[in-house]
Amino acid sequence: MKFFIDTANLAQIQEAHDLGILDGVTTNPSLMAKEGIKGEEAIMKHYVTICDMVKGDVSAEVISTDFDGIIEEGKKLAALHPRIVVKVPMIKDGVKAIKWFTENKIKTNCTLVFSAGQAILAAKAGATYVSPFIGRIDDSAWDGVDLIAQIANIYSLQSFKTEILAASIRSALHIVKCAEAGADVCTCPLDSILGLLKHPLTDIGLAKFLEDAKKTR
Numbered sequence: 001m002k003f004f005i006d007t008a009n010l011a012q013i014q015e016a017h018d019l020g021i022l023d024g025v026t027t028n029p030s031l032m033a034k035e036g037i038k039g040e041e042a043i044m045k046h047y048v049t050i051c052d053m054v055k056g057d058v059s060a061e062v063i064s065t066d067f068d069g070i071i072e073e074g075k076k077l078a079a080l081h082p083r084i085v086v087k088v089p090m091i092k093d094g095v096k097a098i099k100w101f102t103e104n105k106i107k108t109n110c111t112l113v114f115s116a117g118q119a120i121l122a123a124k125a126g127a128t129y130v131s132p133f134i135g136r137i138d139d140s141a142w143d144g145v146d147l148i149a150q151i152a153n154i155y156s157l158q159s160f161k162t163e164i165l166a167a168s169i170r171s172a173l174h175i176v177k178c179a180e181a182g183a184d185v186c187t188c189p190l191d192s193i194l195g196l197l198k199h200p201l202t203d204i205g206l207a208k209f210l211e212d213a214k215k216t217r
Helices: 010-019 029-034 040-053 065-076 092-103 118-123 134-139 144-157 174-181 190-195 202-215
Strands: 001-006 024-026 058-061 084-089 109-111 131-132 163-166 185-188
Touching: 001 010, 001 190, 010 040, 010 190, 024 185, 029 040, 040 058, 040 065, 058 109, 065 084, 065 092, 084 092, 092 109, 092 118, 109 118, 118 131, 118 144, 131 144, 134 144, 134 174, 144 163, 144 174, 174 185, 174 190, 185 190
Parallel strands: 001 024, 001 185, 024 058, 058 084, 084 109, 109 131, 131 163, 163 185
Antiparallel strands: none
16 A cells, blocks of 8 residues: 655655655645645645655646546646646546546546545546545444445446545554545655654563663674
8 A cells, every 4th residue: 555645844754755655745735724834836846856865656636526637736746847737626527637648648646535436536536536535434433444345345346546545544543444445545744644654562571671671792
């Protein structure tokens, strides 16, 4: 399973990169605003900076909701850097745009996916990635990880090539569960990634080793 970091914060991207496990980045207008990045020129420049920091795909989101607008924005984003993946919402014109991007060899990430039916449409249109938002599904009293497993089973049975990118990750446990359920990619905040490092028995064991090491000096 590939690890993407879900942020526009350059320091966090660098930290995940330095850890040696980073495969890509996802971001969106909300994350850009959180970092104080405003205006089309500044946002475009920031995307290029992120692409130069990592070796994998970088999802850049369109804000248009009509077919022509999505295509226009997507072409601009794709032209920024070879690693850019155009992030398109799961709406009718979004599916049409994903098909157009696929035919024109532009990678896409179908976002805001909350059902297996939506995931099927994204795959049929040729999306590179499909992003089920499992944390938000959990918030609505359903099980987001179950959706990952359902999509993984359908994609396997139907031989769809679209990769399942588990999004809206809330914890290290979410990451583990998504790996078990068959996600191809997990995109998560830095805290969730670093949470995988933590276990009390590791801390206890290390403290014991270090204490014993002192006795050998």
